[in-house]
Amino acid sequence: MKYAYYPGCSAHSTARDMHESAVAVAEALGIDLVEPEGWTCCGATAAHQTDRVLAASLPAANLLKVQEMGLDMIANCAACYNRMKTANHEVSNNPAMRKLVSEAVGKDYDGTVKVRHIIEVLLEDIGIDNVKSALKRSLKSLQVACYYGCLLVRPHEVTNFDDPENPTSLDKLVTAMGGISLDWPHKVECCGGGLSLTRTDIVINLTDSIVGMAKAAGAQCIAVSCPMCQINLDLRQQDIEKQSQIRHNIPILYVTQLLGLCLDISSDKLGLNKLMVSPASVIEKIEVHANG
């Protein structure tokens, strides 16, 4: 199985762990990832807050590169995934926008490149049974709060990912790994996303409520798939502690890190040392699979 893999800018900075664990898991499961040569930034929040044509053109330039490769694109960062799919939606449904985008990029783009998230590839292309049979270790009843955030599920008519109010893709993967996916109400609440630098107060407020709710539901760790969710939930726990003396101390792991551990991939290949809250309590729990 071969895909064009768009790492996104955060893969080389704040979300190196997301990138490393996705690549390691893909290799272990026989998924072939090829980076489009010269890929560029999708524009993220800054572009869509600034100019609609710019916000569609920056992703379109990358989608065109992938179209030439004749492959589906895996965009693992939820923000890149969202921007790629929004660009597809814009050029497919708005002929005037398609024209403006093609003028900006220098080539006509029809909006047909399929954009996937690694979770979708694992569930739809590999299949949960095949993922399960590849596992060598088990999460051994680790209680996991699966957190999806905003950008994968909304707007639903654009991303078409799972159910927008009660998604279960991550839960299915965690259950397959032998963990207990918790029923909790904050699966698709917002962590504050791109406000981390500008309105840190808001991000602390929102992450406190999400991490606090996960803890109240009995979570021993939170599984995420978006780099902004990860850094906000992980990094801001120290600010929450400073502000309210509440020490949540919940490790925030990418689902690909959990999966990598269960595939018996070594910790250094999964970027586990990059987490702010130590994942030691999670690693301790993982044991050799009964069937393995």
Place this chain on the structure above:
Amino acid sequence: MRKRMTITIKKRGKEVEGLIRRVEEISGVDLDVCYQCKKCTSGCPVAKLTKSPPSEIMRRLHLGIGDELLNSDIIWACVSCETCSARCPMGIEVASVMDALRILAVEKKAEKQEGNMPLLNRAFLSTVRLFGRTYDIAMIAAYKIGTLKLMNDTEKFPTMLKKRKIALLPPTGADRKTTRRIFKKTKQNKANKA
């Protein structure tokens, strides 16, 4: 074409054109269908932290408000989580309305809001224009100098550098030619429109 209801408001004896049509033009959204059910506000994670929740912004647009709306704190406190758009029973892209208001706020030089998001956006996009990808250190430095919030989060920097969660060197290997072209063309396009 459907006939639209137009509200004009007289201020100090003068008729003032409201923002609503510009907002509709930029966002591509039909604002007339909002019937104030307030579902957007109910689901908004920042409504409780701001002075004007999204449903109020929608109503004030209906009532013909002008540029003073662009000073509302929610425009820059909005997290673009799209919960409002997802839950609107009339399918209004409320989040796109917020984007349109941001674009207008910058264009019309509205009051600076806490956090100065436009500065961060400019810093972000400048690194993309220069390197083809984001360069966090340069972006954060430009933003911190501009806001004089030099000490915020500095205690986290050593750990993040050690963990390589912030890259020291600028990104390489991106197709900068295409990115530059996109920035140039969108700028021209905007200038032609104005």
